[in-house]
Amino acid sequence: MSGGGVVGPRVLVAGGHSAGHIEPAMNFADAVRWLEPTAEITAVGTVRGLDTTLIPARGYPLELIPPVPLPRRLTPELLEVPGKLRDSVQAAGAVLDRVRAEVVVGFGGYVALPAYLAARRRGVPIVVHEANARPGVANRLAARMTTQVFTAGPGVELAHGTPLGIPLRPAITGLDRPALRAEARERFGLRTEGPVLLVTGGSQGARTINAAVSSAAALLRANGVQVLHIAGREHTVDVEDAEPPYVVVPYVEEMRYAYAAADFVLCRSGAMTCAELAAVGLPAAYVPLSRRGGEQRLNAEQAITSGGALLVDDADLNTAWIESVLIPLLVDPTRLATMAKQAAAAGVPDAGLALARHVLTTIATRRRLTG
Known part of the structure; x- marks a missing residue:
């Protein structure tokens, strides 16, 4: 895909707060970089959770946006969500524009939802990966925005979900x-x-x-x-x-x-x-x-x-x-x-490479269609 002066694929990865979201996101990023060394990969995260600790340690640039935790119950904090979400979507959109992202690959957590919404507004392809057996709010909403949805295994109730496995480190696989x-x-x-x-x-x-x-x-x-x-x-x-x-x-x-x-x-x-x-x-x-x-x-x-x-x-x-x-x-x-x-x-050792190949194909297809 690289060579001849062609710009490398530009990928925005959204999955933060907990190691359960960050690890598969970074393992996927490693797989993309292994398949296509010219790829420009940017992670989006927040100051809450482990984003600022784990993501830079893996060697990827981190762009911060305002956090928008989604209350699981009806509380007064729920009234603040629309305004916070609007600000966070705007910030995520600015990141997408700045890095000229060609695809957003989300792994869930509240950092992913603003990135999904910003991508949809710009017509940027969205790819969703759900590592858990019970999907969170962000990925359930994103699965209605795209058909490119991948899950850890069969039986995960998520629209358009295709069982794939979870991206893991090569040291493990x-x-x-x-x-x-x-x-x-x-x-x-x-x-x-x-x-x-x-x-x-x-x-x-x-x-x-x-x-x-x-x-x-x-x-x-x-x-x-x-x-x-x-x-x-x-x-x-x-x-x-x-x-x-x-x-x-x-x-x-x-x-x-x-x-x-x-x-x-x-x-x-x-x-x-x-x-x-x-x-x-x-x-x-x-x-x-x-x-x-x-x-x-x-x-x-x-x-x-x-x-x-x-x-x-x-x-x-x-x-x-x-x-x-x-x-x-x-x-x-x-x-x-x-x-x-x-x-x-029951193991799926090549999930990271499989997801990376799909995302790179998505970018290549979009480039052909847009000239």
């Missing part, structure tokens, strides 16, 4: 767990042999998960189970220093090492987590958050249906469950191997 296993375990101070349980509550940690697993440390050790416990930066987990290793770390920057070291994962079921574990073929026990109408439970459904995961309610995660359900699984290599295959069967 290209991970060879067996090849990296010995190095990864040495990195964390784990034994080369024996089952390893990876415990994580996400970047912020999860108090329920931390408490349940740490309280079962003696039981896990008695059954020869090693633990790599990512507690979260705001949490402290105290476990006796003994054998087999129970390693506690606040955060892991390169998760491919944690995935390579593990045989099984106990974690929340955010959309990105579910997608990554499926991509690398790691079985899991998902402990979904109950907020937002049970969205996390829906995220885990495909992995559970495939046989690659278990589901445990937050209220049921305790020492008794770990002893009766989790430990028998962890010490059964045959069952672990079967679940790993079933987990991998």
